[in-house]
Amino acid sequence: DSIQTLYNESLDSPAGSVSQVKDCTMALMQLAKGQGGLTVFVIGHVNKEGSIAGPKVLEHMVDCVLYFEGDQHTSYRILRAAKNRFGATNEIGVFEMRDEGLTEVENPSEMLLSGRPDDAPGTCVTCVMEGMRPVLAEIQALVVTSAGGSPRRTSNGFDYNRAAMLLAVLEKRGGLRVSACDAYLNIIGGLSLDEPAADLAAVVALASSYVDRPIPSDLVAIGEVGLTGELRTVNQLAQRISEVRRLGFRKCVIPAHRAGNLGTFPGLELLPARNIGEAIQAALHPKE
Incomplete structure (x- = not known):
């Protein structure tokens, strides 16, 4: 009892x-x-x-x-x-x-990413810190045209108010008209992401679903998003990137002002971005 x-x-x-x-x-x-x-x-x-x-x-x-x-x-x-x-x-x-x-x-990261679909729009991987342990998590987004006058917003495992803020930033600074769409965010594996490092992956996943273009399966996005659309750094970024590299990912979108002092990570390409526009461009339109 x-x-x-x-x-x-x-x-x-x-x-x-x-x-x-x-x-x-x-x-x-x-x-x-x-x-x-x-x-x-x-x-x-x-x-x-x-x-x-x-x-x-x-x-x-x-x-x-x-x-x-x-x-x-x-x-x-x-x-x-x-x-x-x-x-x-x-x-x-x-x-x-x-x-x-x-x-x-x-290895919780491999467990949380198992069964991830390939070439599916609206899914992006990020790295969050659970205590001192970096854990990779998959964020899924679905953006569809709203059938009613009031678009619906739903988030599972992601703070609702922060999701609403990111949708507003995506429309104002990213140029995507998501205000007329229903938007759904879901964190796979039952995790609850409550740190700002997951902001960028959520924005990229929402943009991917809106334009119906998949994100490369070997790409990870890490960073906090501000109200002006700028990307802010997060704590223990080098440790997060090391975990990304260890699990075989080849590209990682990070805030631009931290890219110069992180060192090199063999086999992993760092894609610096100053704002969500550059991040979406790097994730959805990678250079061949």
């Missing part, structure tokens, strides 16, 4: 209250720290927003907070550390649910 269902009979408050959760958790902490080599896992309910239900004091008391995430329609699960008093935070572990139980996925 979860910690919210446990109670101490000596307290008058009901199970799940602040005093009960705090008292029961404190008893478990004293048990774990009073005996050497003992680890205690406390299970907590999660509300609709994805955070731990009940009093916030539970997160402050424990040494580590782990979230076990996953889509019920996929076999992959992600173990994410949101708090770690004695180690790094925001690290993840990727597992696959099999008949014999959970099995570690040693």
Whole structure:
């Protein structure tokens, strides 16, 4: 049972209250720290927003907070550390649910890109940081002419407000009339991309779907997009590019002002772009 269902009979408050959760958790902490080599896992309910239900004091008391995430329609699960008093935070572990139980996925990037279609418009790969680990993710976009007066916007695994902003930038600075179209964004594999490094790949995927022209399957796009359409650099760019090269990609679109001090990556061509117009040109109209 979860910690919210446990109670101490000596307290008058009901199970799940602040005093009960705090008292029961404190008893478990004293048990774990009073005996050497003992680890205690406390299970907590999660509300609709994805955070731990009940009093916030539970997160402050424990040494580590782990979230076990996953889509019920996929076999992959992600173990994410949101708090770690004695180690790094925001690290993840990727597992696959099999008949014999959970099995570690040693290369999440290859897993997330498996089954990617070739020569299909509206798909682009980017590299995001999950803790200290670079992970490649596929962003799919679908842009179609709206049948009604109010175009529909839908995003799965990508922040809705940021997707709406990128669509506005794409129309104003990229010259594509997406305001009259329904637009859909989807992140493959159940990931939730919440860092700006995925902006450029989302814009390129949207443009690819709009003009119905595929992006080369060996191309990756990394960069943050500003409101004027400029490309901003992202942290740990060299580490991301190294992961792109390791997985066999040959081209990578990056912000132009960082291209000069990244060094060389044998077998990988860096395509610098100053704005989304140059990035779309490099991705959709590559030089032969």
